[in-house]
Amino acid sequence: MTATLSFTAPTGHGPLDVTLAHTRVGTGEPLLLLHGIGHHWQAWGPVVDILATEREVIAVDLPGFGQSSALPRGLPHDLPTTTEVLSAFCAALGIDRPHVAGNSLGGLLALELGRRNLVRSVTALSPAGFWTQAERRYAFGVLRGMHRTARGLPLPLVERLSRTAAGRTALTSTIYARPGRRSPEAVVAETLALAHAEGFHETLRAGRSVLFTDDVPGIPVTVAWGNRDRLLLPRQGVRAKHTIPRARLVRLPGCGHVPMNDDPALVARVLLDGSRAQEASALRTSVTAVGW
Template sequence: MHLHHIRRGTGRPLLLIHGIGSSWRGWQTILDALAAQREVIAIDLPGHGQTPALPGENSIYTLADALVQWLREQNLVGVDCVGSSMGARLVLELARRGVLGAAVALDPGGFWENWEKPLFYYSGAAAVRLIRGLQPLMPAITGSALGRTLLLAQYSVRPWRVPAHAALDEMRTYARTTNFDELLWQLAYGKKQEGAPRGSIRHPLVIGWGRQDRVCLPRQAARAAAAFPDAALYWLDRCGHFPQWDQPAETVQLILSVTGREQVAALARSDGFDAAR
């Protein structure tokens, strides 16, 4: 299985899995900080970046199958892992399958119910159509604080602060992702995410959620936590759908803490953790 990926830094490997429409570049706001302490492996999922789409169905479960195959081929079974959005759902699925070490899932998709499904699907479909149509103007739009504010308001609580180059890279890859439409439908209406019974996940697992997420609504966090009772739930304040954009320093600290084998009791002392869990 070929997955385009980059490696930076030294130390124990840390795998990064991006969200729908993104690529390894979706991590660039925190990549260097993570690579200062770990060997970071950031992949392009099938159909994204420089990795071709899968033949046949492209869904969460076929992407997860491809990732498991790739982990085995790369001798990375048991690797620590972080995912964002769709990538966070993939992290949960891989943790459920028992092929990861410590893991962080940032604002995972897949826990929509009732009216939330069409809201997610049609808002996502409208957004990507707009992004595709605006490609000739995208350098000018993302190069302006006002342009980023208007374009990225669904994803960030402070879109004007998203670096222009990061915003442009993200908008370029959204437009070029060959299986975006299929994956968007699968995320909203495909097979529901399976959970993992209490005691079945042996390594630390944290679900991080932005309190102002407008893509995966904060109310969905309780459903994700119920499906994965071994996970701790961590809230990021003043944060939208992409913590690596809105709270990069806190996100790095969270990732390094969880995957650094610290005790859960020590982590729980952080204000961001849900005291009820």
């Protein structure tokens, strides 16, 4: 069930009126879920029900993606502005310092929220920002190609391809290691979300100079990477560990760039473990990165 929330965000560019789409389910400590570029909150669908048994889950469409409005023309969809919008979104919902988990762009945003001490814990799945310039250019080139393809495919063809495992592989194998597991309806919806993402080009433009180089002290941090990630290569996880020495680095066997679909049970366990305050001291020292 998708709802919308309109609010004013105080940002470095002045107050912004923003409307974000989101879903909110479950009970317990709040857990904010942030998707990657070109996706929508439904990317978390495979794990939401599991997480909701222990957490109040808030999955949001980032500005300019899914059903959320883009930022006003001329304003950058950059890290500082989007972080300020998300902080104001939480305040408008009455949520104080939630746990946060993010994938790709969402992982970068989650780490930035953690760096600013706006959240209780961070779990980042294949977060952006730990690339070399060559790796960033490769990833951005792949993303632009995916966007062009999504925009160029007629809807009847997308629907026809989504009905078979081979077709779902053709449409989504860049981000999923096990694309056949994604439902036809989900593949159609996320292809349309990518095709119509208003914030896509502005977000890529803002990301050209992004590197995450700061530690995230004082809160538990988990960084998890699928060993079959074809977009942001797994070696970037080792760089993340060097940047955030107390983070727990977790390998996700058999998972691609968007691991929630590839192994929902494993990803849900990683997210719940990462947001358990009583395990904070263990999270600061534990490394479960066999095979890195």
